[in-house]
Amino acid sequence: MDYRVRDLTTSVPLDHDDPSGERIDVFCREVSRPECTHAPAFVFLQGGPGVESPRDLDGVAWLATLTASSPDAVYDAIVANVHAHSMAYYRRYPGDVTVMRRLVDRLRERPEPLDDGGRLTARRLLDLGMLLGSTGGPSRLHSLLDDPFIDSAGKHLRWSFIERVRRESHYETNPLFVLLQEAV
Structure with missing residues (x-):
């Protein structure tokens, strides 16, 4: 073009x-x-x-x-791109499918308070999918999901996991991003 x-x-x-x-x-x-x-x-x-x-x-x-393209075609392309990144990630790290489902279920049931006054919710965790489009992001996400639970029942999250999610999902250094980012 x-x-x-x-x-x-x-x-x-x-x-x-x-x-x-x-x-x-x-x-x-x-x-x-x-x-x-x-x-x-x-x-x-x-x-x-x-x-x-x-x-x-x-x-x-x-x-x-x-x-x-038209705006609709742009959004269609973005959705396809996000889906492709997600599928490539889960093909590389198939065990993360179960971990992510357990985390989302747990955080929907009971969000975690963060040291900065925010909350770790299922939505905030899922927003980390943005890492999949960045250099080294898939490896960082996989490392983050390595061992998030203290117990085998998945009721209690490790403090180190909660803190790492907070750091990966904060917007203090990019305030316009959080204001202008449109979740697709």
């Missing part, structure tokens, strides 16, 4: 409560199809405060889908 790329920077306030104060430059990229003059706008935020965004577009699989 042919697309046009325009790299830009924009100056924004470091503190939006003080718009006349210190400013920072933020990199942004406009991607468009040359033949489409009235395409809907989309925003892609990759990186974030303290996280560097890759600027190389080669190998960005979703880009061709995004620039070539």
Whole structure:
């Protein structure tokens, strides 16, 4: 698919409560199809405060889908991609199917309090599926699921497991992610 790329920077306030104060430059990229003059706008935020965004577009699989498709087709492609990552993970680590089911059942019955005031719920645990799309993420998820229960009945979770899930699922360093992320 042919697309046009325009790299830009924009100056924004470091503190939006003080718009006349210190400013920072933020990199942004406009991607468009040359033949489409009235395409809907989309925003892609990759990186974030303290996280560097890759600027190389080669190998960005979703880009061709995004620039070539309708919004419905994009979501269909995302769902297919998420499903493919999940199936590949469970083919590699088939024992994790049972572990994940036990954890989800346990957390639906009784969520766990977290040291930061949050709660470890089944939904928060399942959100860790986002790791499957990151480099090294599948191995990190498998390691996390290695031995989560203290007892064989699966009633009590290890503190180390709870803490590792909290660290993997926190958004303090990427606050925009939690606000803008749409669960598919």
